């Protein structure tokens with residue numbers, strides 16, 4: 001299959017990630033079929049897409065006409081067969097459960113046309129862990145998006161044991177066509193690239209927070225205003241080069257033995273999970289939230305992200 005042959009895209013799972021991935025492909029001009037287990041979830045997803053598109057228009061990312069145009073390209077169905085029967089490309093964004101994904105991939109393999117490429121948005125598993133039962137292992141691949149998927153530009157592409165270069169090349173071209181920044185991961189390891197880096201950071205952040213080294217507000221502020229500020233423009237390896245490798249070598253020699261190397265998340269975090277303190281969605285996590293505050297944070301976040309996207313990436317693409 002060539003890029004020009006891709007016309008219909010199906011997204012399985014319409015949650016936090018699925019709705020934003022569907023939106024991206026619809027905005028990129030593709031017919032998108034969105035599947036989930038209930039109509040209520042699918043209707044919520046459509047409402048979220050409309051709200052996201054309105055934020056895009058408010059921030060002059062798209063015109064107001066494009067809101068309805070993009071929405072008109074999206075259909076929803078709880079019937080998997082109907083959703084994928086004519087799909088050229090499928091992205092699975094259902095729950096992070098290997099058994100659910102294995103079952104879905106076997107079903108997708110049966111119900112999709114032979115040409116269809118099957119991608120998964122898993123954030124930790126390898127595609128061969130759950131797609132090895134399909135008869136199209138040359139056409140299964142991971143495309144790992146980041147939340148919010150309709151805004152964050154990078155998507156990691158990770159091959160399975162038998163995925164062909166032709167599949168990766170096509171998926172790479174497809175993601176570029178819809179305005180994403182695809183990154184090829186050369187070695188299929190759990191967590192891939194970005195999440196391994198993120199997890200190394202959060203292990204230390206949780207440890208410092210629980211040690212009381214600074215308040216939660218100050219930890220977030222310190223990261224946002226220091227290496228967080230830099231990282232949107234210069235990556236960590238370029239940062240080392242600019243500061244001098246010998247300095248980073250000396251500091252790492254001193255600090256590596258002192259930073260957390262825990263193989264378990266802290267007990268305090270486990271207790272939060274057990275107490276249902278899951279963050280904004282439950283009203284309490286590290287901070288407390290009302291629904292109104294949560295909505296305000298998301299609106300402000302998306303406005304700032306869109307501004308950054310426009311400045312850092314959009315202008316360079318056109």
Ligand code: NAD
Nearest residue numbers: 013014015016017018036037093094095096121122123147
């Ligand atoms: P979510 O819980 O918000 O959404 C998952 C959706 O999948 C739900 O609406 C659920 O009803 C649906 N679903 C479950 N089983 C299904 C089935 N058999 N058929 C169709 N739909 C089904 O989860 P999410 O955060 O969107 O995560 C989805 C995937 O993306 C996971 O694999 C996750 O690890 C990955 N991911 C998440 C993030 C993130 O920040 N949330 C980032 C990158 C990748």
